[in-house]
Amino acid sequence: MSIDAIDLTKRFDDFVALKSVGLSVAQGELLALLGPSGSGKTTLLRIISGLDFPDAGDVRIDGRSVLHINARDRGIGFVFQHYALFRHMNVFDNVAFGLTVRPKSQRASREEIARQVRELLHLVQIERLAHRFPSELSGGQRQRVALARALAIEPKVLLLDEPFGALDTKVRRELRRWLRRLNEEMGMTSIFVTHDQEEAMEIADRLVVMSLGHIEQIGTPAEVYDSPANPFVCEFLGSVNRITAEVKGRHVSHPAIRLGELRVPAYAKTPSKVYVRPHDIEVRPDAKSAATVKFISTVGPIARVDVEIPGNGDLIETEIPANRLASHRIKPGTQVRLTALRGHIY
Amino acid sequence: MSLFLPSLRKPSVIPGFGLTLGLTLSWLGLLVLLPLAALILKAANLGLMGFLASVTTPRVLAALRLSFGLSLLAAAINTVFGLLIAWVLVRYDFPFRRFVEALVDIPFALPTAVAGIALTAIYAPNGIIGSLLAPMGIKIAFTPLGILIALIFIGIPFVVRAVEPVLADLDADVEEAAHCLGATALQTFQRVILPTAFPALTTGFALAFARAVGEYGSVIFIAGNLPMVSEIAPLLIVVKLEEFEYEQATAIAVVMLFVSLLILFGINSMQAWSRWRFLRAEA
Amino acid sequence: MTLRSVRRDPLAVRVALIGAALFFLALFIGLPLITVFIQAFAKGWSAYRGAITDPISLAAVRLTLLTAAIAVPINTIFGIMAAWVITKFRFHGRSLLITLIDIPFSVSPVIAGLIYVLLFGLQGWLGPWLKEHDIKVIFAVPGIVLATMFVTFPFVARELIPLMEEQGTEDEEAALSLGASPLQTFFRVTLPNIRWGLLYGVLLCNARAMGEFGAVSVVSGHIRGHTNTMPLHVEILYNEYDFTAAFAVASLLAMLALLTLAAQSLLEWKLARGRHRTVHEH
Numbered sequence: 001m002s003i004d005a006i007d008l009t010k011r012f013d014d015f016v017a018l019k020s021v022g023l024s025v026a027q028g029e030l031l032a033l034l035g036p037s038g039s040g041k042t043t044l045l046r047i048i049s050g051l052d053f054p055d056a057g058d059v060r061i062d063g064r065s066v067l068h069i070n071a072r073d074r075g076i077g078f079v080f081q082h083y084a085l086f087r088h089m090n091v092f093d094n095v096a097f098g099l100t101v102r103p104k105s106q107r108a109s110r111e112e113i114a115r116q117v118r119e120l121l122h123l124v125q126i127e128r129l130a131h132r133f134p135s136e137l138s139g140g141q142r143q144r145v146a147l148a149r150a151l152a153i154e155p156k157v158l159l160l161d162e163p164f165g166a167l168d169t170k171v172r173r174e175l176r177r178w179l180r181r182l183n184e185e186m187g188m189t190s191i192f193v194t195h196d197q198e199e200a201m202e203i204a205d206r207l208v209v210m211s212l213g214h215i216e217q218i219g220t221p222a223e224v225y226d227s228p229a230n231p232f233v234c235e236f237l238g239s240v241n242r243i244t245a246e247v248k249g250r251h252v253s254h255p256a257i258r259l260g261e262l263r264v265p266a267y268a269k270t271p272s273k274v275y276v277r278p279h280d281i282e283v284r285p286d287a288k289s290a291a292t293v294k295f296i297s298t299v300g301p302i303a304r305v306d307v308e309i310p311g312n313g314d315l316i317e318t319e320i321p322a323n324r325l326a327s328h329r330i331k332p333g334t335q336v337r338l339t340a341l342r343g344h345i346y
Numbered sequence: 347m348s349l350f351l352p353s354l355r356k357p358s359v360i361p362g363f364g365l366t367l368g369l370t371l372s373w374l375g376l377l378v379l380l381p382l383a384a385l386i387l388k389a390a391n392l393g394l395m396g397f398l399a400s401v402t403t404p405r406v407l408a409a410l411r412l413s414f415g416l417s418l419l420a421a422a423i424n425t426v427f428g429l430l431i432a433w434v435l436v437r438y439d440f441p442f443r444r445f446v447e448a449l450v451d452i453p454f455a456l457p458t459a460v461a462g463i464a465l466t467a468i469y470a471p472n473g474i475i476g477s478l479l480a481p482m483g484i485k486i487a488f489t490p491l492g493i494l495i496a497l498i499f500i501g502i503p504f505v506v507r508a509v510e511p512v513l514a515d516l517d518a519d520v521e522e523a524a525h526c527l528g529a530t531a532l533q534t535f536q537r538v539i540l541p542t543a544f545p546a547l548t549t550g551f552a553l554a555f556a557r558a559v560g561e562y563g564s565v566i567f568i569a570g571n572l573p574m575v576s577e578i579a580p581l582l583i584v585v586k587l588e589e590f591e592y593e594q595a596t597a598i599a600v601v602m603l604f605v606s607l608l609i610l611f612g613i614n615s616m617q618a619w620s621r622w623r624f625l626r627a628e629a
Numbered sequence: 630m631t632l633r634s635v636r637r638d639p640l641a642v643r644v645a646l647i648g649a650a651l652f653f654l655a656l657f658i659g660l661p662l663i664t665v666f667i668q669a670f671a672k673g674w675s676a677y678r679g680a681i682t683d684p685i686s687l688a689a690v691r692l693t694l695l696t697a698a699i700a701v702p703i704n705t706i707f708g709i710m711a712a713w714v715i716t717k718f719r720f721h722g723r724s725l726l727i728t729l730i731d732i733p734f735s736v737s738p739v740i741a742g743l744i745y746v747l748l749f750g751l752q753g754w755l756g757p758w759l760k761e762h763d764i765k766v767i768f769a770v771p772g773i774v775l776a777t778m779f780v781t782f783p784f785v786a787r788e789l790i791p792l793m794e795e796q797g798t799e800d801e802e803a804a805l806s807l808g809a810s811p812l813q814t815f816f817r818v819t820l821p822n823i824r825w826g827l828l829y830g831v832l833l834c835n836a837r838a839m840g841e842f843g844a845v846s847v848v849s850g851h852i853r854g855h856t857n858t859m860p861l862h863v864e865i866l867y868n869e870y871d872f873t874a875a876f877a878v879a880s881l882l883a884m885l886a887l888l889t890l891a892a893q894s895l896l897e898w899k900l901a902r903g904r905h906r907t908v909h910e911h
Contacts (some may be wrong), residue, residue: 362811363714457860541786562846
């Protein structure tokens with residue numbers, strides 16, 4: 001089942017939430033809508049789901065326009081950020097809800113419904129909580145119930161609005177991997193909204209990076225990370241150093257950092273901003289260099305080395321394997337030579 | 347009254363505990379508790395047998411049945427319409443909505459005698475509505491039906507005000523979730539919204555009922571006040587007073603208080619249960 | 630924020646529900662209200678004015694105002710004290726006290742009057758003593774005032790308790806720690822915080838005090854010109870079939886009710902703003 005959003009525009013009073021946004025989702029894909037608050041990602045998701053309607057544009061499922069069809073009839077499963085569980089029903093009844101509101105002609109027998117619910121509870125690993133009420137569950141457990149409930153109606157697409165936003169880091173990591181596995185096992189097309197780039201990069205097949213109602217870039221995590229289309233994407237996904245450098249012809253240079261290896265596009269002006277990721281910078285001790293190590297912090301196998309370069313005292317963030325600190329004898333105060341192995345110029 | 351020793355409370359830097367508690371209790375005692383004690387004692391004067399004899403006369407029983415029965419019915423009608431009115435005021439927008447919102451409180455603010463004569467003027471055989479229904483043989487004023495109308499009038503604000511905050515606080519998410527899961531609007535209302543509003547509905551019902559049972563001014567003009575037929579219990583108390591049958595009046599009053607307390611206790615329990623059942627308020 | 634589509638019921642449903650609700654309200658509330666004024670002016674303006682300026686009517690007005698002038702301030706003061714002790718302290722029996730304060734609310738007005746007759750009536754507990762000292766309580770103004778005070782006792786407290794509960798004790802503790810005396814703390818810190826809720830409670834208290842019928846009816850002697858409040862006077866006029874005059878006096882009470890509601894709406898708006906501010910500051 002493929003989904004196409006075509007030229008969607010949506011206004012809320014004076015605020016334009018979406019400006020001519022379009023994207024295509026392939027069958028079975030796990031797609032992330034990623035961006036900061038106000039980027040329009042939730043609006044886009046809700047329009048695709050049918051909970052909101054656009055001012056202009058179209059939404060097509062399997063090639064057919066569904067704008068005139070209610071959310072209820074689009075065959076979607078929606079998971080809300082704050083779970084939206086029915087407080088007065090226990091877990092079992094929550095999950096069974098979608099099956100019990102079907103018109104009599106399409107409704108399964110009570111035994112059949114119970115069987116399906118139990119299967120789902122088993123799938124999300126909360127069978128023993130079947131008779132608890134939402135107020136008695138942890139955040140992670142509630143979200144699993146919400147997922148099971150949405151899956152119960154056998155939707156064609158699963159839509160999740162910041163599903164793990166309200167959870168602790170550890171639970172978040174667990175659940176998103178679980179979502180990934182579910183997507184792989186069930187092959188269900190899924191679109192989820194998040195502002196957490198780590199989350200998106202870890203589990204999505206493709207990312208849609210959004211900002212201020214536009215789509216900035218669509219691509220696989222690798223594509224978007226390694227070849228960001230513009231400074232916004234570059235800065236949003238992971239940390240990056242912004243270095244102002246001089247461009248002469250096809251060469252770019254900087255007094256304190258060796259940028260020789262970088263490809264310079266023809267349109268580059270001078271001066272240009274060069275974006276280099278911390279782990280794309282080589283750090284070697286060099287007594288002749290004017291750059292000095294200011295801070296070092298080690299987290300597990302990675303050492304973050306902040307280097308001060310002469311001029312206006314800018315700090316360049318670099319990341320190197322922690323064992324190099326000892327082998328290269330890098331300490332605060334050491335003079336080092338910085339070489340950028342990869343970078344982007346826009 | 348010296349049950350509440352300062353040592354039985356949490357220490358606090360805020361002044362005035364003794365003074366305000368003392369004065370409050372004194373005033374409460376003098377104005378409320380002492381007179382009520384007089385009531386109970388007077389009734390006790392009759393002795394148990396005398397008490398029972400006073401309150402089981404056919405006339406008294408008829409009055410009690412009438413008062414409690416019609417109050418329950420009025421409160422039930424108000425629960426249904428109160429929910430409707432609260433729903434419309436909270437979820438829809440229409441011209442003059444604010445005005446209508448304020449209108450709902452009128453039965454609360456309007457003196458009961460004013461309401462009484464106005465309602466009578468409307469439903470009497472020569473009144474606006476009374477005259478419309480008279481040819482059909484339907485009499486409202488001076489019959490129990492008239493009493494019912496008056497009791498509905500005074501109970502309107504209670505249910506509306508109890509339910510409005512609940513409806514206003516309803517999470518849009520939950521309704522959207524139900525919709526996405528395939529529920530029709532009616533199913534969402536029955537299975538999601540109504541259970542959430544149920545505790546508030548019982549509160550409103552209880553308040554409307556309590557008010558209706560004791561109501562006097564709005565009712566005595568439109569009621570026929572015929573013993574055994576359209577005589578409400580409060581009126582019977584007044585009649586007995588005027589006949590200087592103090593003990594009988596007291597007995598009826600005590601019964602009213604007692605039965606009201608019982609029913610209110612029952613409704614409070616149901617409220618607590620429904621809060622637990624539908625809101626899972628205390629996890 | 631736009632109305633989300635799912636909550637938007639179809640037009641037909643909306644119209645039907647709004648129509649039903651408005652019909653119900655028009656029938657049960659609108660109609661009686663209008664009737665009061667229509668009937669009052671049925672015989673023209675001069676008849677209306679005559680009914681209102683009639684000496685006996687004026688006496689009723691005076692008595693109503695006097696009763697309210699005594700009952701409301703007293704109950705306001707005790708209401709503030711009760712709210713103070715309930716919301717600023719925690720002690721055993723606190724919830725019992727709250728329940729006790731609510732008693733007059735749940736008691737029939739007739740019973741409210743009855744209990745004073747039992748205390749102060751000729752055959753009441755204090756009857757003989759009062760007779761000896763030639764003090765009349767029942768069938769006289771003092772009785773009316775007492776009955777009115779009973780009935781309006783909880784109003785101010787009920788308004789203040791949730792409000793002061795929400796505001797907590799922090800402001801007062803801060804003031805005291807800065808050296809303010811208890812009275813200064815109350816007048817300069819507490820009172821400004823509660824002023825709109827207090828005014829709201831006082832308005833409700835006043836409306837009920839002026840409009841009370843059942844309780845006052847029992848203790849009053851229904852003596853024209855002396856022990857009749859406005860509601861009682863309305864009854865007398867009505868029972869004498871002087872409908873226009875009855876509705877004329879009733880219209881004054883109705884206008885009082887409308888004024889009270891208008892003031893209430895205004896205060897509710899102010900209260901909501903104040904609460905908003907309090908929440909944001911904490």
